[in-house]
Amino acid sequence: MTESAGVTESPGAAEPLSTAQPNTVVTQADLAQPSGAVEPGSVGRAGGVGFPELSVGELVARQAGRVPGAVAVRFRDRAVTYRELDRAANGVAWRLREAGVRQGAVVGVAMGRTPEFVVVLLGVLKAGGAYLPIDAGWPAARLATMVGLASVRVVITDAATEVVLPEHVTHLRFHASSRDDGPEVAVDPGGAAVVNFTSGSTGEPKGVLITHRGITSLLFPGDFLDLSADTVLLAHMSPSFDGMTVELWGPLLHGGTCVLFDGAFPSAARLRAAIRDNKVNTLTLTAALFNVVVDSAPDLLDPLSALVIAGEPQSPRHVRAAHARVPGLPIINAYGPTETTVIATTFPIAELAPEATSVPIGRALPHREVAILGPDLRRVARGEVGEICVSGPGVALGYVGRPDLTADRFVTVEGRRVYRTGDLGRLTASGDIEFLGRADRQVKLNGQRIELEEVEHALVAHPDVWQAVALVHGEGVTRALKAVLVTAGGVPDDLRGAVGAVLPAYMIPGDVRAVDALPLNQNGKVDRAALAALFD
Amino acid sequence: MRWEPADRAAAVAAIWREVLNREAVDPDDDFFAVGGTSLAAVKFLAEVEEVFGIDVLTPEDLYRGSTFTEVLAVIEANSGAAVEPSAALGPSAATGPTP
Numbered sequence: 001m002t003e004s005a006g007v008t009e010s011p012g013a014a015e016p017l018s019t020a021q022p023n024t025v026v027t028q029a030d031l032a033q034p035s036g037a038v039e040p041g042s043v044g045r046a047g048g049v050g051f052p053e054l055s056v057g058e059l060v061a062r063q064a065g066r067v068p069g070a071v072a073v074r075f076r077d078r079a080v081t082y083r084e085l086d087r088a089a090n091g092v093a094w095r096l097r098e099a100g101v102r103q104g105a106v107v108g109v110a111m112g113r114t115p116e117f118v119v120v121l122l123g124v125l126k127a128g129g130a131y132l133p134i135d136a137g138w139p140a141a142r143l144a145t146m147v148g149l150a151s152v153r154v155v156i157t158d159a160a161t162e163v164v165l166p167e168h169v170t171h172l173r174f175h176a177s178s179r180d181d182g183p184e185v186a187v188d189p190g191g192a193a194v195v196n197f198t199s200g201s202t203g204e205p206k207g208v209l210i211t212h213r214g215i216t217s218l219l220f221p222g223d224f225l226d227l228s229a230d231t232v233l234l235a236h237m238s239p240s241f242d243g244m245t246v247e248l249w250g251p252l253l254h255g256g257t258c259v260l261f262d263g264a265f266p267s268a269a270r271l272r273a274a275i276r277d278n279k280v281n282t283l284t285l286t287a288a289l290f291n292v293v294v295d296s297a298p299d300l301l302d303p304l305s306a307l308v309i310a311g312e313p314q315s316p317r318h319v320r321a322a323h324a325r326v327p328g329l330p331i332i333n334a335y336g337p338t339e340t341t342v343i344a345t346t347f348p349i350a351e352l353a354p355e356a357t358s359v360p361i362g363r364a365l366p367h368r369e370v371a372i373l374g375p376d377l378r379r380v381a382r383g384e385v386g387e388i389c390v391s392g393p394g395v396a397l398g399y400v401g402r403p404d405l406t407a408d409r410f411v412t413v414e415g416r417r418v419y420r421t422g423d424l425g426r427l428t429a430s431g432d433i434e435f436l437g438r439a440d441r442q443v444k445l446n447g448q449r450i451e452l453e454e455v456e457h458a459l460v461a462h463p464d465v466w467q468a469v470a471l472v473h474g475e476g477v478t479r480a481l482k483a484v485l486v487t488a489g490g491v492p493d494d495l496r497g498a499v500g501a502v503l504p505a506y507m508i509p510g511d512v513r514a515v516d517a518l519p520l521n522q523n524g525k526v527d528r529a530a531l532a533a534l535f536d
Numbered sequence: 537m538r539w540e541p542a543d544r545a546a547a548v549a550a551i552w553r554e555v556l557n558r559e560a561v562d563p564d565d566d567f568f569a570v571g572g573t574s575l576a577a578v579k580f581l582a583e584v585e586e587v588f589g590i591d592v593l594t595p596e597d598l599y600r601g602s603t604f605t606e607v608l609a610v611i612e613a614n615s616g617a618a619v620e621p622s623a624a625l626g627p628s629a630a631t632g633p634t635p
Contacts, residue, residue, distance in 0.1 A: 265574070265595035268582035288575050296582035446575055477576035478557050510571065 051220035055187035091177025092123025103128035108155035110134035130192035149401035203457030209397035214341030217367035231256030268297035286447035311447030314359035335361035360432035483509035
């Protein structure tokens with residue numbers, strides 16, 4: 001970028017994967033068109049082409065200059081203005097600079113979902129760092145692995161959060177700072193902003209390096225959510241979940257309000273009260289939680305003006321029921337792996353065909369390009385099944401500390417960097433993509449990605465477990481992770497504790513059975529259907 | 537109309553069975569040990585709220601003591617006020633309304 005116009009066309013987007021190929025889904029926007037200079041905040045609506053070539057911290061600072069008294073964050077009875085948020089984050093940034101944090105450094109943040117948490121995340125970004133949200137419930141061994149992979153030297157906690165950290169890590173306790181001027185740090189928009197860890201099939205979690213540009217290109221124009229200064233979004237997801245990127249920066253890059261859900265456990269009653277008390281108009285839900293809301297508390301949706309559902313294939317019955325109840329509410333089915341910055345494609349539920357038996361994942365967002373590729377990384381014909389591959393500015397830098405895994409999944413096709421999702425899909429006649437499952441053994445439970453191999457690694461690490469197969473079994477809210485073992489004698493009493501020392505709670509099988517031998521099918525492979533039947 | 541204790545237990549058991557997809561309920565059954573996930577908890581809490589009212593059983597209550605006996609005791613203690621049991625005792629006690 002030669003001129004500091006503030007806005008640019010999507011970097012590297014001059015050559016979409018293939019506009020000419022009929023089986024390639026390309027963004028609506030003509031990405032080759034220069035966008036011209038548009039002030040952040042008004043980007044995207046008029047031309048719909050550009051996103052600001054600025055860091056997340058700089059964009060929030062500009063909102064603080066534009067609407068200093070507007071409420072940025074609400075929590076309980078507190079209302080934090082943009083001016084207060086920006087100044088407090090400056091203090092954190094100075095503190096981190098003093099602690100040696102420089103461009104590209106990953107800073108761990110283990111805090112409750114409070115305004116101070118938002119202040120710290122913004123402060124990390126202003127200091128040029130990338131934040132790694134840490135769930136205090138993670139086992140110490142797993143946290144140590146993450147800290148090692150991401151070369152974390154500094155972790156910030158609040159008074160309510162206890163974490164066990166490797167000795168070389170500097171532990172900072174959050175406190176308000178008197179210094180509130182902006183640090184003179186030129187933050188590279190192409191640099192890392194967030195590290196989100198996901199399950200890894202090698203037995204080790206993978207840290208995805210998400211960039212500022214990935215976030216800004218997602219949220220400008222952000223029209224999938226109609227983000228604006230009027231947006232009041234309820235942030236309720238786990239801070240370590242990549243959906244928080246949308247929940248926080250969605251409103252905060254546009255002058256809107258982020259309402260922080262109060263409480264560790266979700267419940268329909270609390271969501272309803274939070275929506276009502278704070279005049280929330282925008283919500284994101286995992287498919288699984290959405291289904292529960294539709295079944296048990298659909299009135300919760302009534303006050304909303306925008307709803308995004310994501311994380312797993314949607315149930316046509318539930319989306320139809322929600323659409324029938326609140327016909328005026330735009331409901332968007334969103335799809336995307338963490339590696340392409342939260343969302344790659346969207347499908348408006350209002351367009352669901354009456355006879356549809358599945359909910360399409362739709363089409364690429366502006367600034368995302370999606371193609372269905374074969375094993376040779378060439379496009380398959382329309383209608384044929386292939387791997388969903390994503391390119392554009394949302395594509396992450398890779399897996400922190402693991403160039404080998406990065407090279408495996410982040411490949412170059414026709415001169416463009418492409419993330420191979422491992423998800424199977426096909427392009428339908430309507431131009432929407434249909435999701436058809438996984439090419440491997442990755443599963444999703446309540447929006448959480450789990451590599452079954454990683455669970456099995458942890459199970460067979462127990463000395464009395466000889467073989468282990470993890471699987472997902474059950475329907476609806478009882479759909480859960482389970483495991484079958486071949487052991488020295490029954491399920492070891494200390495298995496849960498041993499597994500819990502390396503895996504987070506959502507990856508621990510809730511029901512474990514021991515068998516004498518694993519059943520095999522005609523091909524001599526483990527008969528997973530027979531194993532699943534053990535739990536019927 | 538006030539809940540009779542037996543009705544209350546039956547109503548809670550109906551919700552428990554429906555949400556956890558189980559045929560029988562033992563007083564010592566633990567919600568999270570018999571297949572209850574965090575999502576199942578959201579559904580269970582929502583159904584309990586529908587029948588017994590808001591904050592009769594909070595998420596913290598359920599996570600603190602999750603056996604059927606413990607859950608029932610909390611609901612008993614917090615639902616002294618008049619409530620309409622009819623919704624709970626019908627055949628579709630715990631399925632909730634489908635819009």
